[in-house]
Amino acid sequence: MKATRLRAAGLAVALLGTLVAAAPASAAERDTATDSTTTCVTDPAVPKRQFRAMWIASVTNIDWPSKDSWTAPDQVAKQKAEYLGWLDLAQKLNHNAVVVQVRPTADAFWPSPVEPWSEYLTGVRGQDPGWDPLAFLVEESHKRNLEFHAWMNPYRVSMPAPGGAGADISKLAPNHPVRQHPDWVFAYPPAGVAGSRLYYNPGIPEVREFVQTAMMDAVKRYDIDGVHFDDYFYPYPSGTYQYPDDATFAAYNRGFTDRADWRRDNINLLIQEMGAKIKAAKPWVKFGVSPFGIWRNKSADPNGSDTTGSQSYDIISADTRKWVKEEWIDYIVPQLYWYIGQYPAADYARLVPWWAETVRGTNVQLYIGQADYKSGDPAYGSFWMNPQELSNHLTLNRSYPEVLGNVHFSAVQVRANRLGATDIYAAEHYSRPALVPTMSQLPSRPLLFPVVTGAQRQDDGIRLNWRQPANGKGPFGTATSYAIYRFDGVVAADACDFADASHLVASVRGTDDAVQSWVDTTASADTRYTYYVRALDRSWNEGPVGPARVVR
Structure with missing residues (x-):
């Protein structure tokens, strides 16, 4: 009563x-x-508990820090002020967490003992920015009582560059581990091809151990609340180019005869081992993944979703359903970047119930990744010109009690508020504060x-x-x-x-x-x-x- x-x-x-x-x-x-x-x-x-966050991306300076800050008279003060502005926005929207990219390309936003400083802090690979950004990010987020989830990319080493130069090892920071271990990486697409970049090879055991060590350094030294992976594991396919891992498969196949199964197991080992290491070091730190929104289509697997789009299980070797069922992670944020409607490849209204069913009966919490970047952009079609589209997503989520929150991509798009869409979903769904959902396993x-x-x-x-x-x-x-x-x-x-x-x-x-x-x-x-x-x-x-x- x-x-x-x-x-x-x-x-x-x-x-x-x-x-x-x-x-x-x-x-x-x-x-x-x-x-x-x-x-x-x-x-x-006005739910009492709901995870609410936005991704704050650092790669190519998408959200923070801005490139303008590189040349500011007081660069550090400029970058700190920019970040506080994002926290102001999070508070205004009654968010209770931020997901901040602190290891975008096998580099670091903290003084890592094994990896170079990120170029996205200063514009120069490996250059010491003169302060400890991660310490500041965590401290200021906690002052606002926002959870801080450290977003890290396990295997990406570089981004594309003109003329396919993104795969040029000589362009990496002078102290980059890849300079000492060039055999740890492969270029994909091949070097010299447009879009080429470097990736750590997931099939090499030393690589898997190294990237975990690099990421665990942040877990052990900083008061973070979560470790967050996105959807980059094996690279997304490019044309007809194949991954150059013949020699790796021959040397480290662990008895697998099917290359695809072996690749999935490589990523399974990463997820399982990383989750165990996090809990061994700090049992309260959460581990979450934001995968591509389709695991498998029902036409390929009876456990799959009623979709016809690309499948993370096959194209990037990410068996996301297994990670949930095995409870190797604490939460999952599928990127459901599609509209509600008759879109046979991937209808938002078909995928939400599939993911709800997938987490049901497990300790893995489900949050939905929202495509704020599509709202109000005519390039993505007429559905995204509806100011209510994102708010309709959140309304649909209410029908599924397993959906415990949302993460919005990305901060600059949330702030852009095209068509007033941010204002609409904030008023209709985030009008009151909310507490972060509890996790019985913590x-x-x-x-x-x-x-x-x-x-x-x-x-x-x-x-x-x-x-x-x-x-x-x-x-x-x-x-x-x-x-x-x-x-x-x-x-x-x-x-x-x-x-x-x-x-x-x-x-x-x-x-x-x-x-x-x-x-x-x-x-x-x-x-x-x-x-x-x-x-x-x-x-x-x-x-x-x-x-x-x-x-x-």
Whole structure:
């Protein structure tokens, strides 16, 4: 049932005492039920938990940092300001995560001991930018209580260059590992052909070990929340050119006689081993992949989708369905960059239910990759000239409870807001904040409830202060952040009042201070409010409800 609004503040306090005493202490307390027999009615437009993010791409300076920053009088300050601008946009849209590309071409956005500095920081391959971008990216994202997912490309070494020069090893940074191990890479398409670039050879065991070591350095040294791969494994086919891996297959086939099965197993090993290494180092760090949107067509495999497009299983050796069923990853973000409609190759409305069925019964969460870059661009057809298309995608997702969020490609396209499409889907689907979905496979311990010690009106809003007792001590977990709920009037809230985001006004990152503080700048000067603050651990499990605070 919904909250009972009480005219007498004294009665409210008495009832709140009863609620607090009965509140469960589990950090993984259910959000949507008062007991095992009561189900809450929630508003699907304001889900309490939904992963919301945008990709921030660094390769060829798509999103961040911009090429303009290379020549700025204060390059570092310019790049920092640009990134803070993207975080401003994420907050404006009520996102709760960012997916930032920090290893675009076998290089690094941090001082890696094994790989060169990325050229996309300075315009020069291997040049030290004079600061640690990854440390800044993580710290500033966490200040906004945004999860930081480090987007890395395992095998891509270079991008195309004029005249096919993208495959020229001599153009790599002087300290690039490929200069010492040219046998670790192949050019595809062949060197000198337009579009040619270098890739680490997935079939060489030392290569697989090396790229994992390079990426794990960031996991071990930085406070990231997730490792994120996109859809680049074996290269996408180009014309009739074949991968030059005859010698590799002969040397390292592991008993496989079918080349295609062997290639898929190479990528399977990468995914399985990387996931295990992440969890061994930091069990709370998530591992996710954003693959091409079609695994296989039903015409090729009875388990496939009702589509006729390219198949990641065959064209890039990515057996994405297996990764889900084996639970080698924590989440998957299929790139469903197609419209809703009679598009036989790949209809969005056919693929969403297929992916929902694929993750059903597993611990792998499903988020959908959204093609913001197509919205309002006539080159992609008339369907994408409909301002409602992206919002319609998110509406369709509501029919499938397995769909727990969206990631938008990419930041510059989200900001472009062509046709007003960003404004539309933000208003219809992201009007309230949302917490990141919990994952039962990640570690958690019970949390204690925070005690609100003060609530005062001031010129810029209402300042709340609260204390988190025994944080991380004894049998209790550590509160990493806090969910703040606001009700109009004097309210004794029950569990169903916390079941969706109708009353969620913010989630804020905790600090090392004994007393936490936050200002509600959206509060009205003449409205009486009741506030509740609940603790969240690193994996977004929510603790019990503590005493309310009424502001008159």
